[in-house]
Amino acid sequence: xxxxxxxxxxxxxxxxxxxxxxxxxxxxxxxxxxxxxxxxxxxxxxxxxxxxxxxxxxxxxxxxxxxxxxxxxxxxxxxxxxxxxxxxxxxxxxxxxxxxxxxxxxxxxxxxxxxxxxxxxxxxxxxxxxxxxxxxxxxxxxxxxxxxxxxxxxxxxxxxxxxxxxxxxxxxxxxxxxxxxxxxxxxxxxxxxxxxxxxxxxxxxxxxxxxxxxx
Numbered sequence: 001x002x003x004x005x006x007x008x009x010x011x012x013x014x015x016x017x018x019x020x021x022x023x024x025x026x027x028x029x030x031x032x033x034x035x036x037x038x039x040x041x042x043x044x045x046x047x048x049x050x051x052x053x054x055x056x057x058x059x060x061x062x063x064x065x066x067x068x069x070x071x072x073x074x075x076x077x078x079x080x081x082x083x084x085x086x087x088x089x090x091x092x093x094x095x096x097x098x099x100x101x102x103x104x105x106x107x108x109x110x111x112x113x114x115x116x117x118x119x120x121x122x123x124x125x126x127x128x129x130x131x132x133x134x135x136x137x138x139x140x141x142x143x144x145x146x147x148x149x150x151x152x153x154x155x156x157x158x159x160x161x162x163x164x165x166x167x168x169x170x171x172x173x174x175x176x177x178x179x180x181x182x183x184x185x186x187x188x189x190x191x192x193x194x195x196x197x198x199x200x201x202x203x204x205x206x207x208x209x210x211x212x213x214x215x
Contacts, residue, residue, distance in 0.1 A: 116153070118194070
């Protein structure tokens with residue numbers, strides 16, 4: 001469903017208002033509206049459709065050669081280079097561009113997808129509320145929710161790590177280090193990932209090395 005410029009700007013105004021208050025949101029560029037192409041429908045939710053051509057080609061979903069030791073169907077997150085891989089056989093993978101944790105909120109190690117949700121509710125963890133007491137204690141899922149269209153909840157040894165792989169309505173944040181440790185994807189990509197990845201999938205988050213050092 002394509003909407004005109006005025007409707008799109010009015011619709012995004014509410015999301016922008018919330019984004020300005022939410023923790024770990026990337027600052028919107030002056031020409032932020034160019035990142036959207038009307039709206040898309042997903043079930044009962046209407047959300048801003050990403051104009052994927054505005055993303056640098058490296059951040060667009062693509063099949064690549066990727067040398068790895070993980071079983072096929074695993075997730076590997078390369079936080080240094082802002083890529084998420086779904087591993088296939090013969091050292092190939094489906095690669096997505098992602099936003100990752102900013103300095104002070106980076107983590108690494110193994111986990112698994114403990115559960116999944118469509119248009120998830122957002123409940124800021126206690127640590128985030130301590131930093132930002134102005135945040136809501138609960139926000140229902142929907143187009144304005146900072147978790148976006150889907151969330152994959154990461155667990156270790158049966159315990160929720162409080163980190164998610166989730167969608168975002170801020171396409172300009174892909175390729176950046178701007179989250180509170182979660183892995184963010186454009187909504188179209190996280191919807192695709194959600195379809196591919198079952199609960200129980202292995203996840204490996206690589207160490208976030210200094211990007212100024214040689215690869």
